[in-house]
Amino acid sequence: MAQRRLTELSYIREIMQQQQTHFKKKYGQNFLCEAAVPARIAAECGAKPGSGILEIGPGVGALSQCLCERFPKVVAVEIDTNMVNILAKTMADCENFKVIEQDILKCDLPALIASEFAGRPVSVCANLPYYITTPVLMKLLESRAGFDSITVMVQKEVASRLCAAPGSAQYGAVTASVGYYASAKKLFDVPAGCFVPAPKVDSAVICLSLYQKPPVHVAREAMLFSVIRGAFAQRRKTLQNSLASALPSFGKEAIGDALSAAGIEKTRRGETLSLADFAAIADALSTQNHR
Numbered sequence: 001m002a003q004r005r006l007t008e009l010s011y012i013r014e015i016m017q018q019q020q021t022h023f024k025k026k027y028g029q030n031f032l033c034e035a036a037v038p039a040r041i042a043a044e045c046g047a048k049p050g051s052g053i054l055e056i057g058p059g060v061g062a063l064s065q066c067l068c069e070r071f072p073k074v075v076a077v078e079i080d081t082n083m084v085n086i087l088a089k090t091m092a093d094c095e096n097f098k099v100i101e102q103d104i105l106k107c108d109l110p111a112l113i114a115s116e117f118a119g120r121p122v123s124v125c126a127n128l129p130y131y132i133t134t135p136v137l138m139k140l141l142e143s144r145a146g147f148d149s150i151t152v153m154v155q156k157e158v159a160s161r162l163c164a165a166p167g168s169a170q171y172g173a174v175t176a177s178v179g180y181y182a183s184a185k186k187l188f189d190v191p192a193g194c195f196v197p198a199p200k201v202d203s204a205v206i207c208l209s210l211y212q213k214p215p216v217h218v219a220r221e222a223m224l225f226s227v228i229r230g231a232f233a234q235r236r237k238t239l240q241n242s243l244a245s246a247l248p249s250f251g252k253e254a255i256g257d258a259l260s261a262a263g264i265e266k267t268r269r270g271e272t273l274s275l276a277d278f279a280a281i282a283d284a285l286s287t288q289n290h291r
Helices: 003-007 009-018 036-044 062-070 081-090 109-117 130-142 156-162 173-179 221-233 239-246 252-262 275-289
Strands: 052-056 073-078 097-101 122-127 147-155 182-190 203-210
Touching: 003 009, 003 062, 009 081, 036 062, 036 122, 036 147, 036 182, 036 203, 052 062, 052 109, 062 073, 062 122, 073 081, 073 109, 081 097, 130 147, 130 156, 130 173, 130 203, 147 156, 147 182, 156 173, 156 182, 156 203, 173 182, 173 221, 173 275, 221 239, 221 275, 239 252, 252 275
Parallel strands: 052 073, 052 122, 073 097, 122 147
Antiparallel strands: 147 203, 182 203
């Protein structure tokens, strides 16, 4: 089957009708209908030659085919039974493709990687459903399943947040949290018209290059992420007040002491802090918590 057909609107509708299914909002299904986009994603995804690829939400297989042309094995996780049945037809000629019917958020990723890729380097490449972008990214990162890179298409606004620098309006909790695991780089934009049905916003493709070890060391990772979430929970408040509200077990005075110990002014706001600043605050609070 010619790869271009899987991005042709008439063919997408034809195979959907054959399967007696439709685009499902609950799964955030927006399929690529511009052949150059999946080809470019596969070409620029950052995976090492010979890598295995984990794909999430493959749809009718437009990106899957491009990945199969470049990599020895592609395993896709798909939640929609109808899409699994469609992929059995559209991907029938790709012997290096396998689809697993499962919810990625409930998937045991280390077990899947161990069973499907057997020591091969693994990268993720996916057109993520918008409504679960952050949960999926954090699931992939927190799993520590050994991914080299994660290349995903997300809303353009989300891409800006993931790649933002401290002090910018886009910098937030997800930026700092992802930054503990990986460095983020925006690859290219994808207009809404490249999808069917067309979403209301443009998209962008980003690549996360995972660190072998985090760029900062903390005594307790859970405390670090609590501090990050707390710092952005009420962005208009000063850092001391925001953290005191988010971490009531410490109290405002103890939060102030921790900020002083970390060398952070109490009147600063979360968006001005680097990951190293968050780590220093987390360790200061951990020290207090163990006195």
